[in-house]
Amino acid sequence: MVTKQFKEITAAQLYKKLKNVRIGGTVCHYSLKKCQEYTPLINAINRLKQEKNAVILVHSYVSPEIVYGVADFVGDSYALSKDAMNTTADTIVFVAVKFMGETAKILNPKKQVLMTAPEGGCTLADAITAAQVRRLRKKFPKYTFVCYINTTAEVKAECDVCVTSSNVYEIVANIPNKKIYFLPDKYMGDNLRYEMRHRGIRKDVQFFNGTCYVHEDYTPDQIFQIRTEYPNAKIVSHPECAPEVCANSDFVGSTAQILDYMFKSRSKEFLMLTECGLSSRLQVEVPHKKLVGSCTLCKYMKSNTLEDILRVLKNPARRDIITVKESVRRRALKCVQAMFTYTKKGK
Ligand code: 13P
Ligand code: SF4
Numbered sequence: 001m002v003t004k005q006f007k008e009i010t011a012a013q014l015y016k017k018l019k020n021v022r023i024g025g026t027v028c029h030y031s032l033k034k035c036q037e038y039t040p041l042i043n044a045i046n047r048l049k050q051e052k053n054a055v056i057l058v059h060s061y062v063s064p065e066i067v068y069g070v071a072d073f074v075g076d077s078y079a080l081s082k083d084a085m086n087t088t089a090d091t092i093v094f095v096a097v098k099f100m101g102e103t104a105k106i107l108n109p110k111k112q113v114l115m116t117a118p119e120g121g122c123t124l125a126d127a128i129t130a131a132q133v134r135r136l137r138k139k140f141p142k143y144t145f146v147c148y149i150n151t152t153a154e155v156k157a158e159c160d161v162c163v164t165s166s167n168v169y170e171i172v173a174n175i176p177n178k179k180i181y182f183l184p185d186k187y188m189g190d191n192l193r194y195e196m197r198h199r200g201i202r203k204d205v206q207f208f209n210g211t212c213y214v215h216e217d218y219t220p221d222q223i224f225q226i227r228t229e230y231p232n233a234k235i236v237s238h239p240e241c242a243p244e245v246c247a248n249s250d251f252v253g254s255t256a257q258i259l260d261y262m263f264k265s266r267s268k269e270f271l272m273l274t275e276c277g278l279s280s281r282l283q284v285e286v287p288h289k290k291l292v293g294s295c296t297l298c299k300y301m302k303s304n305t306l307e308d309i310l311r312v313l314k315n316p317a318r319r320d321i322i323t324v325k326e327s328v329r330r331r332a333l334k335c336v337q338a339m340f341t342y343t344k345k346g347k
Helices: 013-018 032-051 077-086 096-107 130-139 153-157 168-174 185-198 220-229 243-247 254-262 275-285 306-314 326-344
Strands: 054-059 074-077 091-097 111-114 144-148 161-163 179-183 204-207 234-237 268-271
Touching: 013 032, 032 054, 032 306, 054 077, 054 096, 074 077, 077 091, 077 096, 077 254, 091 096, 091 306, 096 111, 096 153, 096 326, 111 306, 130 144, 130 179, 130 326, 144 168, 161 168, 161 326, 168 179, 168 326, 185 204, 185 243, 204 275, 220 234, 220 243, 220 268, 220 306, 234 254, 243 254, 254 268, 254 275, 268 275
Parallel strands: 054 074, 054 091, 091 111, 144 161, 144 179, 179 204, 234 268
Antiparallel strands: none
């Protein structure tokens, strides 16, 4: 999704867009009054972004006033890293979490990359360190080390191939080595093992023990309950969910693939086992489709605010500017580039 050239937005226009969003009580519920508070900030950001030749990349989990107010690109982590690779802007403002901004910096060493999340954490990226990967490589010397994009630059620098939730199965299927060590998500690792077996591809998949605190809490019981109450509802989940959740879902994919499935599906009802940002995108973009059950908020993604975007654009503090040591960046770049190479090969 790409927004057009800057044109001032009015509170009424913003409200018209966001009025159907009904998630997480006060966090994601929009009134005209709230939109009146947001529009001066949105217009100031969009004006400044043009003056500074900056581009704003936003993950779909971020709050709707940001997604629909100031984003130039909105997407999943794979699409956003491609957008970061292709941009001609001088400055990239990454509105998501730190590992995504770091990936943009790995790909664009000469550009300024700013992040707006105060801590930018992610329980997966924080689950493993480079020293732990080095120890694992000694323990599993014959294995190809595949890391999820939800890792730090230092961890990527120790691994062979980076993947995202949108390409993990295709990439691992195409890696010649049968021995794969996947990190850091234990559920995605287990889903990967299952998927390879299901496709008849012989792989010995070992994995680390990290989890996403948003996706690890979903259970098959939630699915069974919804199937009884809403027999026509389609259940969609993210591969960071437990294998027994994914196995009982109608569709499993990256955040962009989930949205695409729901946009195209003939079904009118969905249970979405992922972060609430996707629910709000559905409510804004396909309002006649209904969500049943509830979703969960990622406190890291939702910590991004319009105020912080304006602040970092105007005058970034040191902690807002993403830096990656050149020796680390060069090695991490090989790992990220391997993802693009394998993705092309798979096509
Ligand atoms: P996607 O690449 O599917 O957007 O996933 C990123 C993420 O952090 C999911 O929790
Ligand atoms: Fe990380 Fe989970 Fe938040 Fe995604 S939803 S950014 S994996 S903590």
